[in-house]
Every structure is written in C-alpha cells, then in structure tokens.
Amino acid sequence: MEKNVWYVTGASRGIGLSLVKRLIQKGYYVGATTRNIDRLIENLGSLYNPDQVLPLCVDLKCEKSVIQSILQTIQKFDKIDVVVNNSGFGSHGTVECLSDEEARSQFDINFFGTLNVIRNVLPFLRTNTSSMYGPRIINISSICGFYGGFSAAGLYSSTKFAIDGLTQSLANEVRPLGIFATCVLPGVFRSPFLDDSTFLVSKKTIPEYEYVNNTLSSLKSTHNNQQGDPEKLVDILLLVSKDKNPPVTLPIGPDSYELIEKRINEIKGDIEKYKDLATSTNFSFEA
Ligand SMILES: NC(=O)c1ccc[n+]([C@@H]2O[C@H](COP(=O)([O-])OP(=O)(O)OC[C@H]3O[C@@H](n4cnc5c(N)ncnc54)[C@H](OP(=O)(O)O)[C@@H]3O)[C@@H](O)[C@H]2O)c1
Numbered sequence: 001m002e003k004n005v006w007y008v009t010g011a012s013r014g015i016g017l018s019l020v021k022r023l024i025q026k027g028y029y030v031g032a033t034t035r036n037i038d039r040l041i042e043n044l045g046s047l048y049n050p051d052q053v054l055p056l057c058v059d060l061k062c063e064k065s066v067i068q069s070i071l072q073t074i075q076k077f078d079k080i081d082v083v084v085n086n087s088g089f090g091s092h093g094t095v096e097c098l099s100d101e102e103a104r105s106q107f108d109i110n111f112f113g114t115l116n117v118i119r120n121v122l123p124f125l126r127t128n129t130s131s132m133y134g135p136r137i138i139n140i141s142s143i144c145g146f147y148g149g150f151s152a153a154g155l156y157s158s159t160k161f162a163i164d165g166l167t168q169s170l171a172n173e174v175r176p177l178g179i180f181a182t183c184v185l186p187g188v189f190r191s192p193f194l195d196d197s198t199f200l201v202s203k204k205t206i207p208e209y210e211y212v213n214n215t216l217s218s219l220k221s222t223h224n225n226q227q228g229d230p231e232k233l234v235d236i237l238l239l240v241s242k243d244k245n246p247p248v249t250l251p252i253g254p255d256s257y258e259l260i261e262k263r264i265n266e267i268k269g270d271i272e273k274y275k276d277l278a279t280s281t282n283f284s285f286e287a
Contacts, residue, residue, distance in 0.1 A: 093202025
C-alpha cells in the first residue's frame with residue numbers, strides 16, 4: 001500500500017481525534033499535535049500504535065514549536081502528504097465587550113496557529129514527489145467563516161473568515177506547484193467544542209445587550225446534542241484527500257449549505273441596491 005502521511009492539529013478530542021482514529025484504522029501514518037499528549041494517547045485507546053502515530057506536544061502560537069513538530073514528523077515518516085489544520089475554539093461576546101486580549105488569544109490559535117503550520121510545512125510539501133494524489137492542505141474553517149450573521153460570534157467568525165481568505169489565495173499560489181488547498185466550512189457537529197474548557201466567553205457583558213447575552217445559554221444547551229456526525233465529516237475529508245481536483249471551498253452539513261445560500265442571496269440583494277452608483281466611480285475618460 002502507498003505510504004500516506006498526515007499531519008493533524010488539535011488531535012486529542014472532537015473532529016481531530018475522530019480523524020486520527022480513522023487514519024490509524026486505514027493504515028496511514030500521522031503526526032498528531034496536541035497540547036496534551038497523555039489525553040491524546042488515552043483517547044486513542046487500543047488504536048494507539050506508535051509505529052503509525054507520532055503524538056506531538058505543540059504550542060501552535062510558537063513558531064519554533066510548530067517547526068519542531070513538522071521536522072519530527074518528517075524524521076519519523078519521511079514526508080507529509082496531507083495537512084489538516086483543525087485546532088480551534090469558539091467564543092461568545094459582543095464586539096463592544098470583547099477585550100483586546102480575548103480577541104488576540106483567539107486569533108493566535110484559530111488563525112496564526114494555522115498560518116504557522118502552513119508557512120513551515122510548505123517547503124516539505126513542495127519537495128514531496130511521492131504523494132499519490134498530490135500534497136495538500138485542508139484548513140478547517142466554519143460556516144461562521146462565510147455566514148457572519150450570528151450575534152456574539154463576531155470574533156470567532158472573523159478568525160474563520162480569515163482562514164477562508166487565506167486558503168483562497170494559498171490555493172492559487174500553490175496550485176502551479178502541484179499542491180492543493182481546501183477550506184472546509186462545517187455546520188454544527190457533535191464534539192466537545194462548546195464545553196467550558198476551551199470555549200471563550202467575554203469577561204465583560206453590558207446589560208443593554210441582554211438580548212445577545214441570552215443567546216449563550218441557548219447555544220450551550222445544544223452541547224452534545226448537535227446534529228452533525230463527526231464520523232461523516234471525516235469520511236468527506238478522506239475523499240478530499242484523494243480528489244484530483246479538490247474544491248477550494250467545501251461546506252459540510254445541511255445547515256452549512258442552507259446558510260451559505262442565505263448569505264449569497266443577501267449579498268445579491270445588497271450589491272444590486274447601489275449598483276448603478278457604485279459602478280460609476282471610475283475617472284471619467286476625457287478625449
Ligand atoms: N464542532 C462544530 O460544530 C464545529 C463547527 C464548525 C467548525 N468547527 C471547527 O472544527 C475544528 C475542530 O473543532 P471540534 O468541534 O473538534 O472541537 P473540540 O473538540 O473543542 O476540538 C478542538 C481542538 O482544537 C484544539 N484547541 C482548542 N482550543 C485550543 C487552544 N486554546 N490552544 C490550542 N489548541 C486548542 C484542541 O486540541 P488539543 O486539546 O488536542 O490541544 C482541540 O482538540 C475547530 O477549528 C472548530 O472551530 C467545529
């Protein structure tokens with residue numbers, strides 16, 4: 001069987017854990033990053049096989065730590081074929097209430113962590129000539145990276161919009177080099193995503209935003225009851241890893257498709273409203 005090597009961030013639970021488990025079952029090799037190696041190994045249970053999985057303790061905010069983990073993966077498995085930037089966490093807070101520190105802490109992981117990986121893994125993807133389907137990067141964004149209309153999700157949304165924009169440009173840059181990039185926009189999937197250990201809630205609240213503050217409890221009430229099955233999401237990631245012409249933008253989940261359509265219709269309405277005036281802004285040509 002062709003050797004297939006993956007590098008997956010945020011592997012100790014949720015979608016990342018489901019993905020790593022599946023890769024092991026398929027006989028693939030994986031450098032799996034986490035903040036907590038013990039939890040990763042414990043959660044892999046009987047599937048843990050040190051010949052196939054390299055658990056990597058990584059601080060995604062720290063470029064040195066990311067570089068080290070990529071080098072260790074190459075050292076152990078000789079190459080990297082597929083990178084999945086999965087690490088990320090959610091947040092709840094109005095734009096007015098979120099502090100600078102809170103905002104930067106989320107960008108540090110959701111965006112700059114991903115960027116750290118991409119910047120440092122590309123030299124190895126460029127020189128990978130033995131990848132059966134073509135080396136590739138799969139960035140896990142969110143439906144919130146396309147549909148930004150949820151109150152109190154402005155910060156999370158903006159980190160995920162940033163991933164989407166980055167991936168679109170990256171895909172163009174690396175396609176001529178034989179490398180693919182895909183941005184995945186999942187809808188709501190069942191995982192520990194909403195649990196208190198990682199989900200950020202702005203420290204400050206303002207009574208005037210009571211109607212927004214109240215959305216936190218309804219959001220939290222969906223915890224462990226989300227419609228999306230991570231195993232089915234993983235099925236699709238495996239298909240994308242072999243797609244000879246993978247999409248740059250990939251919504252996953254019926255809710256994701258619905259909201260994308262909603263947003264596209266909103267955009268269509270918005271751009272028509274001022275179209276005549278807004279398209280008459282060039283300097284007039286004088287003969
Ligand atoms: N579940 C959903 O409904 C949903 C929807 C759209 C998009 N997503 C995205 O899908 C990805 C996976 O999420 P999930 O649903 O599997 O949630 P999850 O169970 O909370 O897993 C997220 C992973 O990201 C890593 N992570 C979380 N906070 C971190 C921090 N502060 N610093 C470093 N790493 C951190 C963790 O890795 P370690 O603990 O191993 O370090 C964790 O395993 C995320 O990017 C999320 O935004 C999820």
